[in-house]
Amino acid sequence: MNHYQESRDAVLHQIQHACTQSGRSADQVQLLAVSKTHPSEALRAMYATGQRAFGENYLQEALDKIEALQDLAIEWHFIGHVQRNKTKHLAEKFDWVHGVDRLIIAERLSSQRAETAQPLNICLQVNIDGQDTKDGCAPEEVASLVEQISQLANLRLRGLMVIPAPNNQQAFSDAQALFEKVKVQHTHPEDWDTLSMGMSGDLEAAIAAGSTMVRIGTALFGVRDYQK
Numbered sequence: 001m002n003h004y005q006e007s008r009d010a011v012l013h014q015i016q017h018a019c020t021q022s023g024r025s026a027d028q029v030q031l032l033a034v035s036k037t038h039p040s041e042a043l044r045a046m047y048a049t050g051q052r053a054f055g056e057n058y059l060q061e062a063l064d065k066i067e068a069l070q071d072l073a074i075e076w077h078f079i080g081h082v083q084r085n086k087t088k089h090l091a092e093k094f095d096w097v098h099g100v101d102r103l104i105i106a107e108r109l110s111s112q113r114a115e116t117a118q119p120l121n122i123c124l125q126v127n128i129d130g131q132d133t134k135d136g137c138a139p140e141e142v143a144s145l146v147e148q149i150s151q152l153a154n155l156r157l158r159g160l161m162v163i164p165a166p167n168n169q170q171a172f173s174d175a176q177a178l179f180e181k182v183k184v185q186h187t188h189p190e191d192w193d194t195l196s197m198g199m200s201g202d203l204e205a206a207i208a209a210g211s212t213m214v215r216i217g218t219a220l221f222g223v224r225d226y227q228k
Contacts, residue, residue, distance in 0.1 A: 002045065004042075004045045004046050004048070004049050004220075005049045007219065007220050007221070007222075008031075008033075008046065008049045008050070008051060008220060009049075010219070011031060011216055011219050011220060012026075012031065014203060014204070014219075015029050015031065015203065015207065015214065017204075018203060018204040018207040018208065019207060021204070021208065022207060022208040024207065028212060029207055029211060029212055029213065029214060030053060030212065030213045030214075031051070031053070031213075031214060031216060032053050032054070032055045032077055032079075032196070032213055032214065032215045032216065033046055033051050033053065033054050033055065033216060033217070033220050033221075034054075034055045034056075034057075034079065034199075034215050034216060034217030034220075034221075035054045035055065035056060035065075035217070035221060036055075036056055036057040036058055036061065036080075036217065036224070037061075037224040037225065038221045038224070040064075040065050040068040040069055042221055043065060043069060043074070044069060044072065046220065046221070047069075047072050047074065051220075052073065052074060052075050053074075053075040053077060054074055054075070054076060054077065055077040055078070055079040055098070055215055055217075056076070056077070056078060056079070056080070057078075057079055057080035058080060059078070059080070059086050059089060059090070062076070062078065062093075062094075063089060063093060066093050075095045075096070076093065076094045076095050076096070077094065077095065077096040077097075077098060078090050078094045078096065078097045078098065078099065079098040079099060079161070079196075079215060080099055081099050081135045082097060082099045082100060082101075082105050082109075084104065084105065084108065087105060087108040087109050087112055088108075088112045090109060090120075091108075091109045091110075091112035091113040091114075091120060091154075092112070092113075092114070094120070095118075095120070095121060096120070096121040096122070096123070096158075097109060097120060097121075097122045097123075098122070098123045098125060098161040098196055099123075099125045099135065099161070100122045100123065100124055100125060100149070101124065101125045101126075101127075101135060101136050101137040102137070102145075103145060103148050103149065106122065106145075106148075106149040106152055106155060107152065109122065109154075109155060110152035110153060110154040110155045111154075113154035113155070115154070117154075119153075119154050119155055119156040120154060120155050120156065121155075121156050121158050121194075122149070122155050122156070122157055122158065123157075123158055123159050123160055123161040123194055123196050124137060124142060124145055124146070124149075124157070124159075124160050124161065125137070125160075125161045125162070125163075126138075126139055126142060126160050126161070126162050126175065126178065127139075127162075128162040128164055128171045128174055128175045128178070129164050129165055129168055129170075129171040129174070131165055134163060136162070136163075139174070139178055142160070142178060142182055143181075143182055143185055146182050146185060146186055147185065147187070150186060150187040150188060150191075151187065156188075156191055157186070157188070157191060157192070158191055158192065158193060158194040159179060159192055159193060159194030159195050159196065159212070160175060160178065160179050160182075160194075160195055160196065160197075161196040161197065162175045162196070162197045163197075163199075164197070166201070166202075167202075169202075169205045169209070172197060172198075172202075172205055172206050172208075172209035172210075172211070173209050175195065175197055175209070176195060176209045176210035176211075179192075179195045179210070193212065194212050194213055195210055195211050195212045195213070196211070196212070196213040196215065197209075197211045197213075197214075198211045198213075198214040198215065199214065199215050199216060199217070200216050200217060200218045200219040203216065
């Protein structure tokens with residue numbers, strides 16, 4: 001067994017344990033492998049373990065990997081900040097975009113998504129605890145954005161993505177409460193199924209609060225080298 005398999009098995013075991021502790025089924029929580037800064041060869045090795053969903057933060061790096069790994073059936077997630085001048089590539093190349101926090105971004109993604117493609121899955125990024133250094137819409141803006149974005153033809157609005165401040169477990173509960181509140185108002189409530197929160201250091205607390213997707217990088221691939 002190689003270290004990628006060992007790492008993934010350990011994370012899946014951690015997810016299973018967290019679900020058991022909170023009375024949930026492990027199949028309610030998806031593992032998103034955050035592969036930013038890691039080379040295509042590492043993603044190929046992780047894919048061989050059975051991992052299919054990969055998240056990237058930097059667009060050009062992600063586009064290079066998508067090209068290099070086009071022979072693999074990877075589900076590509078963009079989880080970085082979405083800039084207006086980058087939406088065309090996101091609409092064309094990705095399956096999911098997690099960082100949508102403004103209507104104009106959603107409108108551009110919808111208009112630039114090919115009519116022949118499946119609708120682009122998106123999550124609203126919410127600055128759940130009002131951090132000055134974090135992107136995302138304010139919690140009070142979510143209901144209005146959901147109402148408007150859910151009307152866009154080429155998008156499938158799936159839920160919320162949050163990145164709380166470290167050790168702020170209350171933010172996870174706040175996000176879950178907001179997620180449930182908005183679901184009632186969603187034009188297509190059957191699509192509203194994704195609460196993306198929790199990373200390598202806090203996945204247990206996130207799962208206990210209702211996360212359906214944990215974004216794990218370091219525990220899978222090791223420490224990132226940002227100098228490369």
